[in-house]
Amino acid sequence: MQLYDVVVAGSGPAGSCCAKALKDEGFSVLVLEKEFLPRHKTCSGVLFGQTQELVRTYLGGDAPPEVYCSNKYVQADDICEWDDERGYIPYTWEIDKDGKKFSRTYQNIWRNKFDKWLLDQSGAGYRDGTRVKAFDSSGSFVKVHVQTARSNESSVFTCKYLVGADGNDSTVRRLLRAQTPESAQRQRLASFQSYYKVGSLGSLKKDGWTVFLRPDIGDYILCVHQKDEYLVMHVGGVDGRNLRDSMEKFKELLSSRFGVTFGEHWRDEGCMCELLPIFMGKENVLLTGEAAGFIYLNCEGISAAMDSGYRCGKAIARSLRSGGKSAKDLYTEDCQDILRHVEKCLTQMHFLA
Ligand SMILES: Cc1cc2nc3c(=O)[nH]c(=O)nc-3n(C[C@H](O)[C@H](O)[C@H](O)COP(=O)(O)OP(=O)(O)OC[C@H]3O[C@@H](n4cnc5c(N)ncnc54)[C@H](O)[C@@H]3O)c2cc1C
Known part of the structure; x- marks a missing residue:
């Protein structure tokens, strides 16, 4: 039986960036994805200014040409709301973060190609068509129970940390919160x-x-x-x-x-x-990206996912290496600016009709 340092559930931007941070630090990582790759994701597929910076910082350069669609660029000034009386009026999709402004030239991408490129860049091994169904974290290791789509077989992977990067409808989040259905009455x-x-x-x-x-x-x-x-x-x-x-x-x-x-x-x-409240996991099961509630309105979620995923990976790496502070505490400390920006976007942006 192989023991992984980290198993990541979900191969979206959060999961792949988490895996990248861990691989860069020399840890063993396995990404489990329930869909077959490259998978489609319901998304407008626009990389806003902050996302482009994160791609360059975390991946070392822009995505290859085949990831983009034409028109490759969308200018922020060409994103408008239509008002029957006033015609085209400005509509803001991205605001400055802690006073930092971002490029107003956005990039138009295909999500299936972008996400697969991110995963490949992480250098992590992955299994697609493999759904995380349950986990058991009662000892010092986490046992992750999965089911494969092709053969319908069940198997178990063992790791020191499980990261739930499995999106808005996160199984890992649900399992962690099994006793407190905090979102049961919320609007979807x-x-x-x-x-x-x-x-x-x-x-x-x-x-x-x-x-x-x-x-x-x-x-x-x-x-x-x-x-x-x-x-x-x-x-x-x-x-x-x-x-x-x-x-x-x-x-x-x-x-x-x-x-x-x-x-x-x-x-x-x-x-x-759902607009999920922030919940970053506990002990050796952490959540990141949308699974943790990281999204910037108006649906600028790729940057929040990449950034929180990468920091989650770094925090686990630091904790595994030093054995001191818990990964959850390091991760929480390191995400304060992301948390502030989530809050700022929630209060300053509008998307309800
Ligand atoms: C209509 C719409 C338009 C959007 N447009 C934009 C945009 O233009 N730009 C932007 O920045 N953001 C946009 N977003 C937001 C963005 O798509 C998300 O915030 C982002 O994809 C979140 O990344 P993630 O990695 O957290 O999760 P996801 O990208 O959702 O990835 C989660 C992955 O986990 C897998 N998974 C789920 N459950 C399991 C399981 N049990 N086991 C294994 N794998 C599992 C899923 O198949 C998926 O591949 C949009 C969102 C919507 C709904």
Whole structure:
């Protein structure tokens, strides 16, 4: 039986950056991912200014060309909200962090390619199609129970630390909090995205990203932007709203008001999310990225995930090496600026219709 220093559940930006930090420090890491890679993720796929800096700092340079789609760049000034009376008005997607400003030229990427590139850069071994189902952390090691998608077999991996980087609907978080269903009565938000080949953009801003706050169509932001030859449309609602109807209404608005025409339908995707309170885990089971509640409104989550994931990995490495302070304490101390920024974004940004 192989003993890993760390097993990471989830191969999104948080999991891969956590794995990278640990591998760079010479520790053994295994990433477990329930989907087959490269996997799609419901996301607009925009790297904001802070994210680009983190990519360069943690990965040593930009992602390779195949990760980007055209238009590769989206200027912050071309991200606008549409108001029926005033026309296009500014819509802010990223604010300064502790007084630091970031590039206002954003990058348009394919999430499946970006996330797989991040994972490959980490140098960690991984198993895809492998879902973390349970864990047992009662001794000094953690036993992680998984189920594989192809053969439906169960197996167990043993490690010193388990990191839950398994996103908003985190199994690891749920298991840690099994006795306190803190989110049971909270409102859940649903996101739904459709991809259609662009017929014509009509009068929509070319190379832009247009946001609508229309309670008659969705409970939070609707948005539309282009990726390669596809128009990506997002609608959002609280539990219970029929988002396929919302999408049809949104398409109708885009064609009647802007003259947009749609080509062939490619695919739909969706997910449920909650604004989770911060919870970074306990003892030798830590949480990072969205699983820990790290996200900057308005859905600028890749940077929060990368940054918290990397710091989580570094904190575990320091604790494993020194045997002194607990990894959880080191991780918490090191994330104070991220926590402040989560709070600042929550109070200063708006996305509800
Ligand atoms: C509609 C929408 C648009 C968005 N647009 C942007 C954007 O343009 N820019 C931006 O910065 N952010 C955006 N975000 C936010 C961003 O996508 C997330 O915040 C980010 O992906 C979080 O990263 P993560 O690594 O924490 O989790 P994730 O990226 O969700 O990765 C978690 C991984 O864990 C895996 N997993 C889950 N459960 C298990 C399990 N039990 N066992 C093993 N693996 C498991 C999942 O399959 C997944 O691969 C958007 C979000 C939404 C909903």
